Amino acid sequence: MRFANVRGRASLVIDSDEDGGAAVDLERASAGEFPSDPMATFALWDELRKHAASIAGGETQPFAMHDLRAPSPRPAQVFGIGLNFRQHAVETGAEIPDSPLTFTKFASSVNAPFGEIPIGVPTADWEVELVVVVAAGGRNIPESKAWDALAGVCVGQDISDRLLQRATTPPQFSLGKSRRGYAPFGPWLVDVAQLGDRDNLMMHCSVNDEEMQRSSTSDMIFSVSQLVAYLSTIVELLPGDVIYTGTPSGVGGARKPPRFLAAGDVITSTIEGVGSITNRCVSA
Secondary structure (H helix, E strand, O other), X not given: OEEEEEOOEEEEEEEEOOOEEEEEEHHHHOOOOOOOOHHHOHHHHHHHHHHHHHHXXXXXXXXXXXXXXXXXXXOOOEEEEEOOEHHHHHHHOOOOOOOOEEEEOOHHHEEOOOOOEXXXXXXXXXXXXXXXXXXXXXXXXXXXXXXXXXXXXXXXXXXXXHHHHOOOOOOOOOHHHOOOOOEEEEEEEEEHHHOOOOOOOEEEEEXXXXXXXXEEHHHEOOOHHHHHHHHHOOOOEOOOOEEEOOOOOOOHHHOOOOOOOOOXXXXXXXXXXXXXXEEEEEEO
């Protein structure tokens, strides 16, 4: 099951290629049993999973990739995890963290999977990430049940203004990662029940067709299950919450010399078995 936000409406993707595809409108195909608002769907995820096959037989409508919006467009909470890939920690010269280095990307930074990213600073960096979206959520979720609390996974970019990120001592991450458009993710959610080796997903990022990052989620220091369990001991995870789970090595700020994004650059981010998003950088 691939769940998408098509022009603001909850949908199931039936077919797709690099230009677009066909989707079934969830509310119309279920005769109102499920809502049109994507945000209202996550609390009903178990029911949706049960009925997805029959709903998928409904009337399809074509969509273009630019019709897709963030699968969870108005999350109550957006978490980010820093230095969560071993090789990324090494490239930055940082010590391997003992517990998840957690920050927030404020929800006003949420962007569409093919949305433009305004670049108005000289130190904007790319970070391909596996993004997970919470379904039922809750508190004190054990690791063994963590994946059950999630709706699905998608591809994200944790765009980061490195200068703003390090503007204070000690550094603060949240504002530097929350400028307008700095949180694109999608193109859709792949239901966690359909993922095979979900702790070993290949991911890569290219800028202007030049590969910058290639790794696997197996290099994570803290797995998705560990992150969900850890966060839920502190806060309540709510339906539709978004977790950016960390980036692998190859970011621009760690290169010698550093390399950053500029207007005209095109970022393509891919996770095998999940999908790809493409974002063009434009002048802010």
